[in-house]
Amino acid sequence: MSPLPNADAYPKTIMLRDGIRVELRPLEEGDKIRLLRFFERVPEADRYFLKENVTAPEVIQSWVTRIDFERVIPIVAVVDDQIVGDATLHRSRAPARHHVGDIRVVVEPEYREKGLGRRLIRELLDIAVELGLHKASFELVAQREKAAIVAAESVGFQEVARLDGWVRDIWGNYQDLVVLELPLKEHKEWWRF
Numbered sequence: 001m002s003p004l005p006n007a008d009a010y011p012k013t014i015m016l017r018d019g020i021r022v023e024l025r026p027l028e029e030g031d032k033i034r035l036l037r038f039f040e041r042v043p044e045a046d047r048y049f050l051k052e053n054v055t056a057p058e059v060i061q062s063w064v065t066r067i068d069f070e071r072v073i074p075i076v077a078v079v080d081d082q083i084v085g086d087a088t089l090h091r092s093r094a095p096a097r098h099h100v101g102d103i104r105v106v107v108e109p110e111y112r113e114k115g116l117g118r119r120l121i122r123e124l125l126d127i128a129v130e131l132g133l134h135k136a137s138f139e140l141v142a143q144r145e146k147a148a149i150v151a152a153e154s155v156g157f158q159e160v161a162r163l164d165g166w167v168r169d170i171w172g173n174y175q176d177l178v179v180l181e182l183p184l185k186e187h188k189e190w191w192r193f
């Protein structure tokens with residue numbers, strides 16, 4: 001398994017807009033219960049569009065026991081021994097797509113709109129550059145994941161595609177899937193926005 005680039009930099013302590021101190025660090029094997037409890041605190045309506053069943057213990061078990069930084073880089077935000085945010089950078093197994101990565105991010109409702117989501121996105125973008133990736137992307141549901149779209153755009157992501165009716169919501173309505181992209185540059189422009 002290849003190591004996380006700049007692993008020595010973790011844990012990092014950051015301060016949110018309201019002064020709360022948060023520790024950022026890679027997910028660890030001992031995080032199973034913390035991560036499960038975190039996703040249980042995320043509203044079902046937010047979880048519905050995630051790509052996996054994040055409240056299934058077997059899903060979380062496989063995440064914490066099969067940590068492979070070549071495939072997925074998971075960074076968690078921790079306050080008082082509780083996970084309050086989870087951000088992941090996903091890379092394809094296919095060598096042909098190894099130069100791009102897809103980002104996913106979830107923040108616990110109580111900790112939203114304090115700058116944590118954007119900070120986690122920036123953290124993953126820095127890691128992506130260290131890994132030599134050329135581009136990062138987000139796939140988000142146009143109407144339902146508006147906060148994530150605004151957060152991604154706030155660090156420089158731009159919409160490059162819109163797939164009409166690709167996502168079905170809880171009520172059976174079809175919604176558009178938006179693809180946002182950010183070219184990754186050494187001078188880390190996402191910190192300027």
Ligand SMILES: CC(C)(COP(=O)(O)OP(=O)(O)OC[C@H]1O[C@@H](n2cnc3c(N)ncnc32)[C@H](O)[C@@H]1OP(=O)(O)O)[C@@H](O)C(=O)NCCC(=O)NCCS
Nearest residue numbers: 046104105106107112113114115116117118147148150151
């Ligand atoms: C998307 C999400 C991670 C954002 O986390 P957050 O910690 O609230 O984000 P931030 O506080 O860093 O906000 C960054 C920017 O996004 C925008 N934003 C955040 N929440 C918003 C909302 N509810 N409505 C409109 N804009 C919003 C703001 O412009 C904000 O910039 P500002 O703080 O300068 O005003 C969080 O809302 C979430 O977990 N949503 C549910 C899960 C989800 O949809 N994930 C995406 C799928 S991968």
